[in-house]
Amino acid sequence: MIRNLERLHSSVRSDVEAYCQKLASAIGENIKAISVYGSATGPDFVPEKSNVNLVVVADRLDQPVLEALLEIVKWGGKKRIVPPLLLTAEYMESSLDVFPIEFLEIKDSQVLLYGDDYFSSVEVKPDDLRLECESQIKAAILRTRQAYLEIGLAKTAAVLPPHFIIGPNQIDLVH
Numbered sequence: 501m502i503r504n505l506e507r508l509h510s511s512v513r514s515d516v517e518a519y520c521q522k523l524a525s526a527i528g529e530n531i532k533a534i535s536v537y538g539s540a541t542g543p544d545f546v547p548e549k550s551n552v553n554l555v556v557v558a559d560r561l562d563q564p565v566l567e568a569l570l571e572i573v574k575w576g577g578k579k580r581i582v583p584p585l586l587l588t589a590e591y592m593e594s595s596l597d598v599f600p601i602e603f604l605e606i607k608d609s610q611v612l613l614y615g616d617d618y619f620s621s622v623e624v625k626p627d628d629l630r631l632e633c634e635s636q637i638k639a640a641i642l643r644t645r646q647a648y649l650e651i652g653l654a655k656t657a658a659v660l661p662p663h664f665i666i667g668p669n670q671i672d673l674v675h
Contacts, residue, residue, distance in 0.1 A: 502534075507611045509540050511547040515579040516540075516554075519572065520613055523556065523584075526568040532589070533557040533615035537606045552576075554584040555606055557618050561586050589618060600624040600632050 502520050505513045520534055538553040539545040558565065566586075573583045585606075596603055607619040 502613050504611050504613055507541060508536055509545040509547065512540055512545075512552050512580075515576075515581060516552060516613070519554070519576050519579070519581050522572045522575065523569070524614075526572060527558065527565050530558045530560060530565060531556060531615060532559060533618050534584075534613045535606070535610040535617075535619065536613060537610040541609050541611045548580075550580070552579075552581045554581065555587060555610070555619075556584045557587050557589060557592070557615070559588065561588060587618075592618060592622075596622065596624060597628040598632075600629045601636075604629070 501524065502517055505517055508516060516536060523531060523534065533556070535555050536552060537555060539550045540552045544550070569584075576583070592603070603619070603622050604624055607622045610619050
């Protein structure tokens with residue numbers, strides 16, 4: 501059932517396998533795919549510090565399914581396995597434009613452990629990626645300005661870098 505465990509960092513293999521077995525016992529007939537993504541699939545993983553990220557694609561994600569996962573998620577938290585990203589195929593299709601960075605991250609780093617590979621065929625439109633990048637950059641600028649004001653109240657010598665003092669139309673990302 502579970503495959504490709506050898507592609508994960510050796511320190512998490514047995515816990516990830518046990519977690520997947522628990523998932524299968526709880527909601528097995530509903531699971532279409534389970535993948536690990538993020539640092540646990542590559543050289544950036546730091547044992548005892550890095551979390552393990554899983555994505556589960558399921559037929560349905562109603563309240564009984566979520567309730568069936570509560571104890572598994574609690575157990576996984578003790579093993580540095582964060583609550584899984586729960587998706588349906590329909591949700592994925594309708595969300596590619598909203599979360600392009602996240603879907604690309606999963607696509608690029610995933611190790612498929614069970615089921616069908618829902619991410620290898622993910623296609624992100626460049627305009628959707630540009631919009632999410634722009635949104636994140638603008639949000640960071642807003643948060644930086646707020647932090648500056650908070651710090652400035654406590655410390656009158658705070659200096660904001662000039663690249664954060666910009667007008668609303670001065671960010672132009674390459675299309």
